[in-house]
Amino acid sequence: MLTTLDWAYTGHAVAAAFLASLVEVVEAYTIVLAVGTVRGWRPAAFGAISGLVLLLVLVAVFGRLLGNVPLQVFQLGVGILLLLFGMRWLRKAILRAAGIVPLHDEESAFAEETAYLQLQARAGETRLDWLAGLAAFKAVMLEGLEVVFIVIAVGSQRGLLLPASFGALAACLLVVGVGVSIHRPLSRVPENTLKFVVGVMLSAFGIYWTGEGLGVSWPGHDLAIFGFAALFLFVGLTGVALAKRNRLEAAR
Amino acid sequence: MNLIVGIMRQLLALFVDDGSLAVAILIVVTLAAIATSAFELSPAVAGGILIIGCILMLLENVLRAARRSSMTLREDAAFRPDRAENVR
Numbered sequence: 141m142l143t144t145l146d147w148a149y150t151g152h153a154v155a156a157a158f159l160a161s162l163v164e165v166v167e168a169y170t171i172v173l174a175v176g177t178v179r180g181w182r183p184a185a186f187g188a189i190s191g192l193v194l195l196l197v198l199v200a201v202f203g204r205l206l207g208n209v210p211l212q213v214f215q216l217g218v219g220i221l222l223l224l225f226g227m228r229w230l231r232k233a234i235l236r237a238a239g240i241v242p243l244h245d246e247e248s249a250f251a252e253e254t255a256y257l258q259l260q261a262r263a264g265e266t267r268l269d270w271l272a273g274l275a276a277f278k279a280v281m282l283e284g285l286e287v288v289f290i291v292i293a294v295g296s297q298r299g300l301l302l303p304a305s306f307g308a309l310a311a312c313l314l315v316v317g318v319g320v321s322i323h324r325p326l327s328r329v330p331e332n333t334l335k336f337v338v339g340v341m342l343s344a345f346g347i348y349w350t351g352e353g354l355g356v357s358w359p360g361h362d363l364a365i366f367g368f369a370a371l372f373l374f375v376g377l378t379g380v381a382l383a384k385r386n387r388l389e390a391a392r
Numbered sequence: 393m394n395l396i397v398g399i400m401r402q403l404l405a406l407f408v409d410d411g412s413l414a415v416a417i418l419i420v421v422t423l424a425a426i427a428t429s430a431f432e433l434s435p436a437v438a439g440g441i442l443i444i445g446c447i448l449m450l451l452e453n454v455l456r457a458a459r460r461s462s463m464t465l466r467e468d469a470a471f472r473p474d475r476a477e478n479v480r
Contacts, residue, residue: 220417220418220421223417223421224408224414224417227413227417227446227450228409228410228413228414230450231409231410231413231450231453231454231457232409234454235454235457235458238454238458240457240458240461241457278398282402282403285403343446347442347446350421350424350442351424351435351438351439351442354421354424354425354428354435354438354439354442355428355435355438356435356436356438356439356442357435358439368443371443371447372447375447375450375451378451379450379451379454379455382451382454382455382458383454383455383457383458386455386458386459386462387458387461387462389462
């Protein structure tokens with residue numbers, strides 16, 4: 141029987157997996173769409189499916205290996221990686237929100253990839269389909285690796301791999317569904333807000349699991365994650381305000 | 393070969409964007425570990441070091457990036473052709 145605490149932890153893990161996957165799948169979709177538009181859907185589908193198959197193989201292989209790692213080492217390792225990953229996202233989201241780093245733009249990413257593929261076509265490249273398929277493969281593989289890492293990191297500690305995977309799968313289906321119906325880059329997705337929220341959530345998980353790996357017994361146990369998330373949210377918003385003020389003062 | 397090197401590079405980039413933030417986080421985690429193992433302080437101290445250290449490192453890194461960007465803005469403004477002192 142799941143307690144309220146279990147539901148809260150599960151909800152946090154599934155939401156983190158869903159939101160992070162949304163960001164990653166939108167980025168992969170943009171590249172696959174560019175490949176499909178310029179070179180046709182055969183190389184795009186071939187590259188994307190090959191990437192997915194390789195991801196599944198990696199999950200199967202590493203999933204088995206992870207079962208042999210001692211619990212405390214696993215907690216510490218995953219905690220540190222979550223901290224590095226989450227704080228990297230949070231830092232980038234803060235700098236983008238403050239206007240210091242330009243926002244990620246799916247329209248321009250699509251235009252860039254399309255221009256690159258068209259340039260190759262004009263140069264009379266003979267291996268075009270192969271190269272286009274490779275671009276789709278790389279996009280799906282690399283963005284997918286991030287999804288796999290997040291799902292394993294937030295789901296493996298409490299036996300929540302399946303719910304976290306469903307969160308990621310729901311994000312994939314949502315993006316592919318919307319993408320297939322509108323056939324355009326998904327530029328309206330608030331990528332930076334999502335990145336900010338996921339950065340906050342993963343940093344909170346990172347602090348929690350690194351601490352557990354070091355033998356810290358957090359007050360409130362799993363509920364501490366929500367406290368850390370609130371703290372990182374406050375720190376993130378403060379960071380945006382301070383960085384903006386710094387920028388405005390310099391502009392005067 | 394280039395593909396594999398590219399994939400490995402991108403894999404590293406999953407965790408390390410600004411190298412100094414990654415190094416700072418690893419230093420904080422190491423300090424927290426030393427506090428409990430070498431000095432035998434309470435694990436709660438390690439928890440405190442972890443939370444405060446990570447927050448301070450993040451804010452320091454963001455403010456440093458903001459300052460760097462401000463300096464670039466000032467340099468750009470100083471060399472704007474429409475500024476009186478640059479026209480003369």
